[in-house]
Amino acid sequence: MSADTSLPVLTQKDFASDQEIRWCPRCGDYSILAQMKKVLPTLGIPKEDIVFVSGIGCSSRFPYYMSTYGMHSIHGRAPAIATGLKVARPELTVFVITGDGDALSIGGNHLLHALRRNVDLKIIxxxxxxxxxxxxxxxxxxxxxxKTKSTPFGSVDRPLNPLSVAIGAGATFVARSADVDIKHLTMVLERAARHKGSAFVEVYQDCNVFNSGAFEFATKKDQKQENCIYLENGKPLIYGNDRDKGIRLTGAGNPEVVNLSDVKEDDLLFHDESSDDPTPAFRLAQMRWPNSPEPMGIFRSIDRPTYDGEVDRQFKQCMEQGTADLEALFNSGDTWDVKPK
Incomplete structure (x- = not known):
């Protein structure tokens, strides 16, 4: 997507609504909101052509705080509602704002199929x-x-890996960032916004009331360089405060940590976000702290026809061929006339 230079120049203040922001003090949502407001003016899109659709949860208050169109929908159904909107109005830029519970529990099936279809949605x-x-x-x-209020003796569930789910479903853009990593998050959100197709971004967000510090390994300045690998397309996987460690593949194809003093840089695993084969991205998504350094950034970014684009193409083709007759469709097949006695 390219900026329209004929439009008035917008700033992040232009995207701020007049609503009082009602999140807990120091919630990570504030930072995500701030970075989104920074990104939107760079896109060159009129405010009236941007829509935020949300489900249910703390994150889903997001549309109220954006001076754009928005829908606060129902639990887990934001991807379905956003899909309908994008198919009906393909010229719009549609964001879906959701949380881990909203998207992956009650909304898991809707998320899966929005990604599978490659609907041109930006799912954050x-x-x-x-x-x-x-x-x-x-x-x-x-x-x-x-241990939580619903699992007082500890959860016995193995957690879902959101990025693995997205890659497995065929999402054409998959990324991860953290709420307070301002520059990195801004970059990731802008890349997602400019992607044509299903963009899925997982943002590590601190709930400082009920799960404080869950992502300190990826946000603390004195820890994140040792615990995370920041992906750069075409470059080797190197990390560490002194950038003295890297990742290479074993003979069995598994990633392993090596010291750069022991291996050549050319022996390391190089990142290719544009690979049509989902295997490299899936391999990276399986690397999770504390068992290994955790990748952050763009895991995958590929081009494929979008669902909404193909529907629009078919619709226009039918119109040109003169076959788009709604009345004929309604009266096709078996019909009955119900007459009063």
């Missing part, structure tokens, strides 16, 4: 590994053994 999932709005129950991403 706030992951705090907890149900915050309903006061601290465990969610589909809560770690094994997590």
């Amino acid at each position: 999932m706030f992951n705090n590994q907890i149900y915050g709005l309903t006061k601290g129950q465990y969610s589909p991403t809560s770690p094994l053994g997590k």
